[in-house]
Amino acid sequence: MPATFQLSKNPAVNVVVSHRADGDFNSDVVLNIVLQQRRRKLVDLPWTQLSEVHGLTSQWVNRPGEFDGETGDILGTAEIGAVLGVWVGDCAPVLLIGKHSIVAxxxxxxxxxxxxxDSAAAFMSEHGDQVIEGFVGPHIQQCCYEFGEQDLEIMVERFGKTARGCDRQGRPALDVAACIRQFFNxxxxxxxxxxECTGCLSDKYFSHRIRGERERHIVGVWRTS
Known part of the structure; x- marks a missing residue:
């Protein structure tokens, strides 16, 4: 069973988080017809799910289902009934909620x-709205995220010392949650x-980093009014 959330600042926005039992949402390997069936089982509305490349490319959805399968890592819409999907294994799905739009x-x-x-917030601003609330879905936490010292220093320089964590063995780790909190603060x-940690909760989530899994879960967000 997927998890569902409603956000307090804009109750017209709904969020769904798939679990392992809901299937694989990796659009690089799952047949499109199967992907569509699985998404519709979560939310029976048109979805847009990008081919994610760890970049800054953004797509603004003007009609439900537009840009599905296109390349990018930021999605936005002001349309009612348009589901924006972010598929992840260990990365963080971050949702920005505005007064009349959403960005994933x-x-x-x-x-x-x-x-x-910052690019996602600017994308919303470019479309005449501002962020009033955020949502952060399941992702790998510092307990499972041993991180190289050189890259960790870069993240600490950008987000502050709270970006530096330690894993269960006491090794240097990246605290992704702390980086995201710094943005919202x-x-x-x-x-x-x-x-929730995708590395720890093997019964609920997939993890590339901890278990080498190719499968991915998905977070969907949409407006009902």
Whole structure:
């Protein structure tokens, strides 16, 4: 059974998070017809799910289902009934909620380093809205995310010392959640986060980093009014 959420600042926005039992949503390997069936089982509305490349390319959906399968890591829409999907294994699915629009971002460490969240917020601003709330779905937490010292220093320089964590063995780790919190705090925006670790919860989520799995779960967000 997938998990569902409603956000307090804009109750017209709904969020669904798939679990392992809902199937694989890796659009690189799953047949499109199967992908469509699985997505419709979660939310029976048109979906847009990008081919994610850890970049900053954005697509604005003006009609439900537009740009499905196109390349990018940031999706936005003001349309009612248009589901934006972010598929992840260990990266963070981050949702930005506006007064009349939504933006979804695929935020891995490279995307965070390169400013994917700032780009997502600017994308919403370009379309005449501002972020009033955020949502962070399940992703790998510091307990499972041993990280190379050189790249970790880059992240600490960008996000501050809280980006530096340690895993269960006491080794240097990246605290992705802390990096995302820094973004929301800097923008004075409240947010909701699941706090779940894709590495730890093998019964619920897929993990490339911990278990070498190619399968992916998905987070969908849409407006009902």
């Amino acid at each position: 971002a695929h935020a891995g460490w490279k995307g965070l380093r390169d400013g994917v969240l 800097a923008n004075k925006v409240p947010w909701l986060e699941s706090g």
